[in-house]
Amino acid sequence: MLEERVTEGRWIRLQVPPGYRERERLDVYITRHVENATRSRVQAAIEAGWVRVSGVEVRKAGYRVRAGDRIELLIPRPSPPEVRPEPMALDIRYEDEHLMVLSKPPGLVVHPAFGHWSGTLVNGLLAHIGRSPGPDPVRPGIVHRLDKDTSGLLVVAKEERVHAALARQFQLRTLDRRYWALVWGIPARAEGEIEGPIGRSPRDRKRMAVLPTGKPAVTRYRVLEAFERLALLELRLLTGRTHQIRVHCAWVGHPVFGDPVYGGRTLRYGAEGARYRSFYEELLRILPRQALHAYRLAFRHPVTGQWLEFEDHLPKDMAEVIERLRPHVSR
Numbered sequence: 001m002l003e004e005r006v007t008e009g010r011w012i013r014l015q016v017p018p019g020y021r022e023r024e025r026l027d028v029y030i031t032r033h034v035e036n037a038t039r040s041r042v043q044a045a046i047e048a049g050w051v052r053v054s055g056v057e058v059r060k061a062g063y064r065v066r067a068g069d070r071i072e073l074l075i076p077r078p079s080p081p082e083v084r085p086e087p088m089a090l091d092i093r094y095e096d097e098h099l100m101v102l103s104k105p106p107g108l109v110v111h112p113a114f115g116h117w118s119g120t121l122v123n124g125l126l127a128h129i130g131r132s133p134g135p136d137p138v139r140p141g142i143v144h145r146l147d148k149d150t151s152g153l154l155v156v157a158k159e160e161r162v163h164a165a166l167a168r169q170f171q172l173r174t175l176d177r178r179y180w181a182l183v184w185g186i187p188a189r190a191e192g193e194i195e196g197p198i199g200r201s202p203r204d205r206k207r208m209a210v211l212p213t214g215k216p217a218v219t220r221y222r223v224l225e226a227f228e229r230l231a232l233l234e235l236r237l238l239t240g241r242t243h244q245i246r247v248h249c250a251w252v253g254h255p256v257f258g259d260p261v262y263g264g265r266t267l268r269y270g271a272e273g274a275r276y277r278s279f280y281e282e283l284l285r286i287l288p289r290q291a292l293h294a295y296r297l298a299f300r301h302p303v304t305g306q307w308l309e310f311e312d313h314l315p316k317d318m319a320e321v322i323e324r325l326r327p328h329v330s331r
Helices: 026-033 039-047 121-129 160-172 243-252 271-286 314-324
Strands: 008-014 052-053 071-073 091-095 099-104 151-157 175-186 191-195 198-199 208-210 218-224 232-239 292-300 306-313
Touching: 008 026, 008 160, 026 039, 026 052, 026 071, 039 071, 091 306, 151 160, 151 306, 160 292, 175 243, 191 232, 191 243, 208 243, 218 243, 232 243
Parallel strands: 151 292
Antiparallel strands: 008 071, 052 071, 091 099, 099 151, 175 232, 175 292, 191 218, 198 208, 218 232, 292 306
């Protein structure tokens, strides 16, 4: 049995959907559907006999997957390297002995993971604080995260008890988290809620999707400005699912502008607006990421009991795109 050969690692179970016609190599399929799985690690797992397809051990990475295949694999979990302090410029908006609030620039990874063991926000925090603020060597003090290319406000705990108390506020939804997002199209209603359960996509495990089997997710939105083919929204998270805003906006037909994962880099100006093609292509060059910024964060200080409120300005790339859009107001 595979379980007897390797006792440390993570078991992954995949189901190739009915009607799947790609006939992909086994190693390619697994790499594409398992987060943080590199092709070399997957090939090593296959060669070691740690992969079964529909109950049968498969040792050929070139096996072609078929519709309905049930894939089980165990990828050994390597010990993460020691996370070292790395001095970096941090945009700190508030700090005391218990916690800090900072603004994360786009492009900065929050915590170390495969492929990003250095140069992360955690590396910078360890250098700034001078010690690890929690027992987790990879995510010390991180209460919530922002995607690499999402910018904005984060709160970081310096003590375990503060981390637990802030995590509780997230769980009870007593914090106020709001975002600005530039999206394709203009919602029919000026404000409303998007409600759709979110889970990992069965077709691509590196993406999230609205699924009947997903976890409940609710996003509240309000249109702040409407341009000819884009809109600036304020969004408030009532739940905290991975990629929630990006998934919900794409699901209702308004993907976040510039989002490379959920359709935001596909031009959506319509046939009558084709003459503006170069204009929108230029905007995408200015903003090579999703136009999503966590601009507001408010919570109760776990130690002092004080209600703290913070607001952040638009990052330079989003601000420039919006200024270029303002002459093109929706009529």
